[in-house]
Amino acid sequence: SYTEYVALRTILALRNDVTSVEEQVPPFTYTDERGKTRQHYLDFRVTLASGERIGVAVKPEAVARRRGFRQTLRLIAKAMPKSVADRIDLITDKMIPAELRSFVAAVESARADQQHRPAQTAADD
Numbered sequence: 001s002y003t004e005y006v007a008l009r010t011i012l013a014l015r016n017d018v019t020s021v022e023e024q025v026p027p028f029t030y031t032d033e034r035g036k037t038r039q040h041y042l043d044f045r046v047t048l049a050s051g052e053r054i055g056v057a058v059k060p061e062a063v064a065r066r067r068g069f070r071q072t073l074r075l076i077a078k079a080m081p082k083s084v085a086d087r088i089d090l091i092t093d094k095m096i097p098a099e100l101r102s103f104v105a106a107v108e109s110a111r112a113d114q115q116h117r118p119a120q121t122a123a124d125d
Helices: 002-014 061-066 069-079 098-116
Strands: 018-022 028-031 037-040 044-048 053-059 087-092
Touching: 002 018, 002 044, 002 053, 002 087, 002 098, 028 069, 053 061, 053 069, 061 069, 061 087, 069 087
Parallel strands: 053 087
Antiparallel strands: 018 044, 028 037, 044 053
8 A cells, every 4th residue: 555655665764774564464363352363464574783673563653443353463562472573553644744754855855865875075066
């Protein structure tokens, strides 16, 4: 989804310690608030240089509120095996306002310039 794309771009722009990102992480089982067994699929998993692995759930804020997803996410986190991730974080579209998206674009542009331009010295300026 577009929100997942924006969330991933934001993580990669704001953190310098991401070593890998995985999609299609195998699901795991949890028990919902009604006692029903369900499967949960992480939107992606981020591995940091420290070795910590963070499962990421991305939802529109309206969905997270309307469906009580934050409470469900607590149940999911409690049931998530350590082999899947060390913790799980929720990112909603409200957490990434337009100003932050503009900042992310600027960071990405600066990184692209750094990669594609020859090294410049102060004398070049």
